[in-house]
Amino acid sequence: MGIQRIESVTYGIDDLGACVRFFDAFGLFPVEKSDEHAVFETLTGQTLHLDTEPGPRLPAPVEEGPTLREVVWGVDTQEELERLVAAAGKDRAVRAGADGVHHTVDETGFGVGLTVARHKPVAAAPRPANAPGAVSRWNTPLEPVPRVRPLRMCHVALNIPRAGREEAIAFYTRRLGFRPTDVVEPMGVFMQAPGDDDQHTMLLCHRPDKAGINHIAYEVPGFDEVIQGGNHMIERGWREARRLGRHTVGSNVFRFLHAPCGGRVEYAADMDRVDDSYETRVHETTPPHHIWALRTNRDQDAPAF
Numbered sequence: 001m002g003i004q005r006i007e008s009v010t011y012g013i014d015d016l017g018a019c020v021r022f023f024d025a026f027g028l029f030p031v032e033k034s035d036e037h038a039v040f041e042t043l044t045g046q047t048l049h050l051d052t053e054p055g056p057r058l059p060a061p062v063e064e065g066p067t068l069r070e071v072v073w074g075v076d077t078q079e080e081l082e083r084l085v086a087a088a089g090k091d092r093a094v095r096a097g098a099d100g101v102h103h104t105v106d107e108t109g110f111g112v113g114l115t116v117a118r119h120k121p122v123a124a125a126p127r128p129a130n131a132p133g134a135v136s137r138w139n140t141p142l143e144p145v146p147r148v149r150p151l152r153m154c155h156v157a158l159n160i161p162r163a164g165r166e167e168a169i170a171f172y173t174r175r176l177g178f179r180p181t182d183v184v185e186p187m188g189v190f191m192q193a194p195g196d197d198d199q200h201t202m203l204l205c206h207r208p209d210k211a212g213i214n215h216i217a218y219e220v221p222g223f224d225e226v227i228q229g230g231n232h233m234i235e236r237g238w239r240e241a242r243r244l245g246r247h248t249v250g251s252n253v254f255r256f257l258h259a260p261c262g263g264r265v266e267y268a269a270d271m272d273r274v275d276d277s278y279e280t281r282v283h284e285t286t287p288p289h290h291i292w293a294l295r296t297n298r299d300q301d302a303p304a305f
C-alpha cells in the first residue's frame, strides 16, 4: 500500500505564545511544551510541532518568516517504509532519526519524513439531518455544538515555483506513490496518498510561483463544526482568511484562518472520497474556486433586525 496519511508536521516559528494560543483555540490537544517548542495532537494521533529553534536537523526554510519545515508521512508497514526510504534515497540523503522517522528533502526544499503510521481510531459522524423523505433525527433537538476538536490533518497544500514543477510533482508521484487526481494546469496538481480515500491528500500549487506554505486542512465531522470552529476562532481574535464556502475540486466545505505559524489553516468537512476508478482529471483552465461561498448584504444594505 504505502503512505496512509500525514503523521506529523513541523513549523519553524518565532512567537511560540501566539502559536500555542492559536492551536489551543483551534481545538488541538496540547501534549508537550517547553520554552522553545510545543506539540499538539489531533484526535487520530497526528502531531503538530511548533519550534522556535528547529536547528540543523531540518532543511533551511523555503521562505522568510514562520513557515512549514517538514511533513512526515505515515506508512502502513515497516516493509513499505523501507521500500519508500530506498525510493526517496535514490538521489538524495535520507537520515534515520532516533524516533523511527527517516528524514529527507523534496525538490522545493520542504522537509519530508517517512515513518510507520500510528493511527488512533476515532468514530465521527456529522450530526443527523432531516429533509422530507430522509429523516434521520426524530424527537431530538440539536444541542449546541460542543468544543470543536479536529479529527485529523486531512491535506497539506504547498506553494512551489513554476519552474521545475514537473520534477517537484514527480518526487511525490514516482518515488512516494501519490496519484494525481485533478491536474489544474494553470494552478497545480491535487494528489491522493495510496492509503487515503480523500480526493486529495496534498496539493502542489505553482500559481503563486514561489515556495511556501499555503495551508493545512483539518477535518471536522460536519458543517456545524466548520462554522462554529471558525466562529470560536474569530471570538478569540484570530483573523478569517476566506469566507465560508464549498470547494469545486474536492467538494469540501471550508473555512480558513490566518495562522501565526505561517500560511493558513482550514476547517474542512465532507470532502469527496475517490477510489482507483476515479481517473485523473486534467483541467486546461482553472475551475471556479468554489461551488458556493457565503454572501451577505446584511451589514451594508439591509435594515438591522
Ligand SMILES: [Fe+2]
Residues within 6 Å of the ligand: 155, 157, 215, 216, 217, 266
Ligand atoms: Fe484545502
